[in-house]
Amino acid sequence: MMPDTMQQLTLSNVSLSFAGSPILEGIDLQLASDELVVVVGASGSGKTSMLRLAAGFQSADSGTVQMNGHDIAGPGAERAVVFQDDALFPWLNARDNVAFPLRLQGGIDRAERIRRADAQLAAVGLEGYGTRRLWQLSGGQRQRVGLARALVVQPAFLLMDEPFAALDALTRAQMQVALLEVWSRYRQGVLFITHDIDEALLLATKLVVLSGRPARVAETLTLDYGRRVLAGATTREIRADPQFQNLREQVLDRLFLSEPAA
Amino acid sequence: MSALQKNPLRRKSAALVSAITITAVLIIWWAVTGMHGIDPLFLPSPGAVLAKFAEVWREGYVDATLLQHLAASLLRVFAALAAAIILGVPVGLAIGTSTIGRGIFDPLVEFLRPIPPLAYLPLIVIWLGIGETSKIVVIGIAMFSPIAISTAAGVRSVAPNRIDAARAFGARGWQLLLHVRLPSALPEILTGVRIALGAGWSTLVAAELVAATRGLGFMIQSAAQFLVTDVVIMGILVIAGVAFLLEAGVRLLERWLVPWRGKL
Ligand SMILES: Nc1ncnc2c1ncn2[C@@H]1O[C@H](COP(=O)(O)OP(=O)(O)OP(=O)(O)O)[C@@H](O)[C@H]1O
Ligand SMILES: [Mg+2]
Numbered sequence: 182m183m184p185d186t187m188q189q190l191t192l193s194n195v196s197l198s199f200a201g202s203p204i205l206e207g208i209d210l211q212l213a214s215d216e217l218v219v220v221v222g223a224s225g226s227g228k229t230s231m232l233r234l235a236a237g238f239q240s241a242d243s244g245t246v247q248m249n250g251h252d253i254a255g256p257g258a259e260r261a262v263v264f265q266d267d268a269l270f271p272w273l274n275a276r277d278n279v280a281f282p283l284r285l286q287g288g289i290d291r292a293e294r295i296r297r298a299d300a301q302l303a304a305v306g307l308e309g310y311g312t313r314r315l316w317q318l319s320g321g322q323r324q325r326v327g328l329a330r331a332l333v334v335q336p337a338f339l340l341m342d343e344p345f346a347a348l349d350a351l352t353r354a355q356m357q358v359a360l361l362e363v364w365s366r367y368r369q370g371v372l373f374i375t376h377d378i379d380e381a382l383l384l385a386t387k388l389v390v391l392s393g394r395p396a397r398v399a400e401t402l403t404l405d406y407g408r409r410v411l412a413g414a415t416t417r418e419i420r421a422d423p424q425f426q427n428l429r430e431q432v433l434d435r436l437f438l439s440e441p442a443a
Numbered sequence: 444m445s446a447l448q449k450n451p452l453r454r455k456s457a458a459l460v461s462a463i464t465i466t467a468v469l470i471i472w473w474a475v476t477g478m479h480g481i482d483p484l485f486l487p488s489p490g491a492v493l494a495k496f497a498e499v500w501r502e503g504y505v506d507a508t509l510l511q512h513l514a515a516s517l518l519r520v521f522a523a524l525a526a527a528i529i530l531g532v533p534v535g536l537a538i539g540t541s542t543i544g545r546g547i548f549d550p551l552v553e554f555l556r557p558i559p560p561l562a563y564l565p566l567i568v569i570w571l572g573i574g575e576t577s578k579i580v581v582i583g584i585a586m587f588s589p590i591a592i593s594t595a596a597g598v599r600s601v602a603p604n605r606i607d608a609a610r611a612f613g614a615r616g617w618q619l620l621l622h623v624r625l626p627s628a629l630p631e632i633l634t635g636v637r638i639a640l641g642a643g644w645s646t647l648v649a650a651e652l653v654a655a656t657r658g659l660g661f662m663i664q665s666a667a668q669f670l671v672t673d674v675v676i677m678g679i680l681v682i683a684g685v686a687f688l689l690e691a692g693v694r695l696l697e698r699w700l701v702p703w704r705g706k707l
Contacts, residue, residue, distance in 0.1 A: 238607055256611040268608040271703035272626045281622070282612035316706035334612065 188214040188249055188337040190235060190260070190370060195244035196395070197230055203395035204230055208244070210389060210398070214337050214370040217361075217407060219381040222391030223436060228374045231391070232342050235372055236262050248337075258282065261331035263341040268327060269315055275302060275326050276311030282334045301329040304366075306359060321352035325359065332363065338370045345380070354416050357384060361407050378432050382406055382425060383416060390435045400435045402428070487673040492680070495673040504674055505665045507657045513681065515657035519650065520643050523579045527586035527639055532632060534587075535594020540624065548591070556588040560646040564653070573654035581650040586639035593635025597628025630701045637693040644686050659685075 192210040196203065204227040212218045212235075222228045233239040234246050237256040246253045248260075261282075262268075269278050280298035283289050289297075299311050305325040315323055324344055331339055341360075345353045357380060364371055375381050381388055385404045392399035406419050419425055469489055475481060476488035483491060499509045507515075534552070537544030560581050567584075571577040601624055609623045651660030659682055666674035697704065 233607075236607070236611055238610070256607070256613075258611070258613045260611060262608055262611040264604040264608060266604070268602070268604040270605070270623070270626065271707045272629070272701075281609075285609075285613050285618060285622075314702065316703055340611075 188259075188370065189247075190338050190372070191245075191247045192231070192234065192241075193245045193247070195231075195234060195241045195246060197227070197234065197239070197241050198395070199230075205234075206395040206397055208396070208398060210235075212338065212370045212372055215368045216386050217364055217371045217373060217384055218387045218389060219373045219375060219385035220389045220391060221375060221378060221381040221432065221436065222396060224376060226391045226394075227396040228376070228391060229342055232262075232340050232372060232374055235338075236260055236340050258286070258334050259337045261334065261336040261339055263324075263327050263331045263339065263344045265343045265346050266323075269323060269330070271315050274311065275307065275313045275315065275318065278315070278326055279311075279329045279333050281330060286334065297333060298329070301333045302326070304332070305329045305363065319352070321348055321356055324348065324356060328360070328363065332367065332369075335367070336369060338372065339364075340372045342374045343376070344373075346375070346377075353380070357416070358410060360384065361411050364407075365411055378429055378436075379420060382428055382432070383410065383419060388432070390432055392436055400432070402432075404428075484670055484672055487676065492673050492677050495677050496681075499662075499674065499677065504662055507662075509662075509681070512657055512659050512662045513685065515655075515661075516647055516651070516659045517685075519575070519578050519658065520582055520640070520647065523582035523586055523643055524636070524640060526579065526583045527590050527643070528636065531587045531590030531635070531639075532594050535591040535632075535635075536598055536620065536625070536628075538591065539595035539598035539628070540620065545595075552588050552591045555584060556592070560585055560649040561652075564649055568653055577653070578650045578655065582643045582646050585646045586643040589638040589642055590632070590635040593631045593638065594628055597631025597635075598624045600631070601627040630697070630704045633693065633697045633701060637690060637697075640689050640693060641686065644682070644689060647682065 190212040192208055195205060195208045195210075197205040208231065210218070210220075210231070220228050220231060230239065234241055235253075237246070237253045237260065240246075256262075270281065273281065276295060276298045279301050280294040283294045283297060295311075299308075302308065302311055302325075305328050307322060307325050307329065310318070310322065310326075315326070318326065327344070344360075345356045348356060360371070360373075361384065373381075373384055382404060383406050385402070386407065388400075388402040388404055389398055390400040390402075391397070406425065409419060410416060472486075473489050476483070476486055476491075487495075496509070501508070503509070503511070534544075534548045538548050538552070539545075563584065564581055567577045567580050571580060605623055605627060606619060609619055614622060647658070648660035648663060651658040652664065655661035659678055663675050663678035663682075666672075666678065
């Protein structure tokens with residue numbers, strides 16, 4: 182199920198302001214379809230705004246947002262979005278939530294939609310949960326349903342806005358591993374937003390640090406802790422690694438370098 | 444949901460207090476009517492009202508049994524409800540989703556909302572005559588605004604993330620409305636239906652003022668003209684009881700149609 186060709190999502194020299202106050206300035210970001218790019222930044226720094234630009238919900242004041250060299254005109258099925266909460270449909274059960282994008286696409290009969298939705302639920306560890314209603318699922322399980330719904334249309338890119346922020350630490354660690362497994366299997370390009378630095382370091386193949394007001398890219402790091410997690414290392418082991426701790430300090434430095442005193 | 448509804452012990456004690464209140468009112472009523480000098484024409488005893496209920500149930504009053512009066516009234520109210528939903532939901536959607544829609548319909552809804560039915564009744568009769576239609580229209584007007592307003596509030600309060608997620612999957616215009624906005628607004632729409640049923644039911648007497656031959660409102664008015672106080676009071680109690688049952692019915696419907704309410 183690997184995307185046929187390498188796809189590229191690119192933000193070039195993008196600036197954005199709300200009501201005259203600049204939020205993002207001169208942002209460059211490249212996301213290829215085998216990368217897991219994580220954006221960290223302080224609260225209110227403009228991470229969500231950046232993801233909304235990439236998703237096509239919002240257009241930039243200046244600069245370009247392109248997919249494979251073409252300007253993005255709006256949201257599209259090749260860029261699926263996963264939010265922290267609220268984005269699932271409570272009137273549908275888990276399976277029908279996952280099948281929803283297929284129904285929109287049209288041309289796929291119901292039996293096939295159910296088959297694909299169930300397969301996708303199984304792929305995120307929710308085999309047999311299809312007929313559950315959303316309130317019969319835990320927060321982590323609901324987040325898995327959201328992930329399955331995003332994956333079912335085999336998008337080229339997965340845009341995730343703090344998807345695990347509302348979860349407890351243990352569930353969160355499990356979801357991080359689940360995401361890495363999904364990503365290594367399908368190799369969709371993932372744009373992952375978080376303000377948790379450990380999470381960012383653990384998941385990223387490329388870590389982008391936003392800092393300042395308006396926010397600019399203060400640092401870009403190439404990492405591969407995710408591969409170590411996939412190879413069987415526990416997140417605790419990795420966190421205890423002195424090199425990991427140095428990186429954390431370095432990112433913290435960059436994050437608050439140009440923050441005005443609040 | 445309030446803490447009162449969640450806590451079974453508190454709910455039980457609330458029900459107990461209500462039962463005590465009702466019993467107390469009945470006892471006072473019974474005691475007062477037992478006193479000397481209280482004319483049954485002014486206030487008949489609970490027993491007399493109950494006897495009247497049985498009599499009207501079996502033999503009827505003004506050419507129809509109680510059940511037939513009730514059926515006539517319910518039919519009008521439900522016909523009006525159907526019309527109010529068919530018109531009110533789309534109007535509410537228009538108000539809640541488009542600026543033009545809001546510009547057109549908001550003043551209309553706000554204009555109709557506070558007018559008491561007795562005020563527009565003569566106009567409706569002049570326009571539509573004294574037939575069944577005008578009765579349904581009078582009730583329907585009272586129901587229209589609550590449904591339109593609740594629907595508008597419902598579609599406006601849809602979580603933006605829900606809309607955005609659907610848009611990212613390619614949903615546009617009508618699909619968003621049908622698959623996301625409308626079902627998201629369903630809890631509020633049903634609240635609107637509950638309020639509308641209450642409002643419609645309470646305009647019943649007004650609606651049946653003109654040239655009705657059946658209906659609870661008509662029964663009460665006929666009885667009032669001949670000072671048959673026990674039928675008047677019995678009619679009022681039946682109207683109150685049915686209102687209570689309608690409310691309970693919609694709440695059941697809510698639990699069945701929007702089981703996620705209060706849970707997510
Ligand atoms: N629609 C909007 N209108 C006006 N200002 C906005 C809007 N959306 C965001 N902002 C402002 O833009 C800035 C960046 O917001 P954004 O949501 O992108 O931050 P964030 O990094 O995602 O924060 P958080 O970590 O708290 O989610 C904030 O100062 C916010 O107040
Ligand atoms: Mg945000």
